[in-house]
Amino acid sequence: MAVKRLICISTKGASAVRETCGPLSGWDVCVISSLHEANRVLQTQRYLVGLLLDCIDTATAAESDQFLRRHCNVQWVGVIERSELDARESRALVVDHLCDFHTLPLDHARLHHTLGHAHGWAMLRERPLDQSSASGFQSIQGDSAAINALRAQIRKVAPVNAPVLIWGESGSGKELAAHAIHTNSLRAGGPFVPINCGALPSGLIQSELFGYERGSFTGAAKEKAGLIESAAGGTIFLDEIGDLPKDIQSNLLRFLQERTITRIGATREIAVDARVIAASHVNLKSAVAQGQFREDLYYRLNVLPIEVPPLRERKADLPLLAEHVFRTYSAEKGAHVKGFSSKAMRAMEQHDWPGNVRELINCIRRAMVLADGRLITPADLNLAGETSVFHGDALGESRVRAERDAICVSLANAGKNVTHAAKHLGVSRMTLYRLIAKYNISV
Ligand SMILES: Nc1ncnc2c1ncn2[C@@H]1O[C@H](COP(=O)(O)OP(=O)(O)OP(=O)(O)O)[C@@H](O)[C@H]1O
Ligand SMILES: [Mg+2]
Incomplete structure (x- = not known):
């Protein structure tokens, strides 16, 4: 097993550390005698776990607070005299910055266990949060029954080449699901081309999707391949498919039937091998009933239907999602905030999240900027008014x-x-x- 590195801050020197902590087998321990020196070391070397032996009582509370805030990426374990816990400042340091603490005299086995645990947490935190992960599943956070069912559905539809129709409320994660289908399919090596049909100006949709030949309209000085062509060998994701104008719906239907497209102004068809995944936040069946969406296109697209559950139906995932968002943006901004107060977490669990995960992300990002304290409070989240609207009213x-x-x-x-x-x-x-x-x- 690889040796784990531990930075240990103690004014008493390496042999005193060995005596106090017992054998720290499996750890490569670097003993540093002051916060000042530790600051210097941590600027150039990476440690996942730190042990504070006697600095909480030797440095001033303000110094310790500043140091620990600066190095909040290290998982800190503290060792403290029980009497120190009577002081409010020491208690605040423990609560705000340490992942665990021990009182003297030390139980060596317990300390060893705590350090190992802290290392495990640090490794989890270090895992990349981006969407480039091999399976695309890591980017879908959550462990609720609803999200696990979604993962299972994605696994089933991914290897099949037929179109997928994803339904889900705004901000629930439809694009994330589409991306996971692509990365789990045989087309993963090909392009994933997302298009928001609602955002394309209606006059441009045809040329954007299908491309055009030189001189086919004023301004078409050069030929241009459309987005469907650019997805050849991969997947085209048509978001908000319900916004597609009726004439373009016919062209898309032809593509799904014939697997060919015709650029504007062209006389010949081009064969394109691209899988279609479409998504909608409106019920397409009722759009069909109202004559706004072609029925034949609906059935062509709806071969493999998938539903992304709204956030209010997977509230068990809230703490995990909230922490994920927090970590993502605190890395980006180096925020001074350390996390959520338990009341803030409860407020989030009680909220109904009509804007789903996107609303959660916006809400947390705003709170991270506005929060004055070290922990995000319910007031920073600004959900109180809405919560009372959604509950018991x-x-x-x-x-x-x-x-x-x-x-x-x-x-x-x-x-x-x-x-x-x-x-x-x-x-x-x-x-x-x-x-x-x-x-x-x-x-
Ligand atoms: N389960 C999840 N885990 C982590 N992040 C998520 C999850 N679900 C959604 N997100 C994030 O929430 C945001 C909204 O997700 P996405 O764009 O996939 O939603 P959408 O349903 O396509 O929204 P819209 O209807 O507005 O197009 C994105 O930043 C996405 O990364
Ligand atoms: Mg979307």
Whole structure:
């Protein structure tokens, strides 16, 4: 087994450390005599675990706090005289910065166990959080029954070449699921081309998706391959497929049937081998019933349906997701905040998250910037008002949902044009922008 490295801060020297801690087999211990020196060492060397032997009582609380805050990526274990815990400052240091602590006299076996545990945690934290992981599953956080069922579905549909239709509320993780299907398929080595059909200006969708030949319209000085062609050998992900205009729906249907496309202005067809994954946050079946979506295209796409559950149906995942978001952004910003207070975690668990994981991410990022203390509080999350609306207030809840739905429908009808949607809703543009932000609606 690889030797683990431990930075140990003690004013008393290496032999005193050995005497106090007993044999630390499996550890390569570096003993440092002051916080100042440790600061210097940690700037150039990487340690996952640190042991604070007597510095909490020798350095001032402010010095220790500053040092520990600066090196918050190290998992710190403290050794402290029991009487020290009577001092409020020492207790604050322990609570805010240490992953565990021991009182003197030391139980050597227990200390050894704690250090090993701290190392395990540090290794987990170090795991890459990006989406480039081999299976694409690491990026889907959560261990609830709902998310495990989703993973199982993804595993089943991934190796098949047929189209997949993903349904799920806004911000629930449809694109993440589509990406995981791609990375688990035989096409993983090919491109994954995501397209938000709702965000493409209607006049450009045809040329963006299918490409064009030189001179086929004013401004077409050179030929251009479309996005479907650029997904050859891989997967094309058509997000918000319900926003696709009817004429483009016919062209897409032809592609799904014939596996060929025709560029604008071209006379010949081009065979393209790209798998189609589509997603929608609106119920496409009712869009079919209302005549807004072609029925034949719906059945072509809906060969392998997958549903991404809303966050409120997998609240067991909240602590894990919240920690994941926190870690991702604290690495990015070097935030001064250390984590969530237990009340903040409870407030998050009680919230209904109409904007799902995207709303959670926005909420935590905002709280990390605004928080004054070391732990994020419920006030920093600003969920209190909404929580009381969503709980024990059926009328309030329906009103909030009705308002959100009305905005989504108007935006969809207006092709995501905020000015038109605001006019239709009878509110000013500024009000609509405020409501869009409040409900975390993607435009
Ligand atoms: N289970 C999860 N674990 C980690 N991150 C997640 C999870 N689900 C969603 N996310 C993150 O939440 C954000 C929204 O996810 P995604 O874009 O996949 O949602 P969506 O359903 O496609 O949203 P929209 O309907 O707005 O297009 C992304 O940043 C994504 O990485
Ligand atoms: Mg999306």
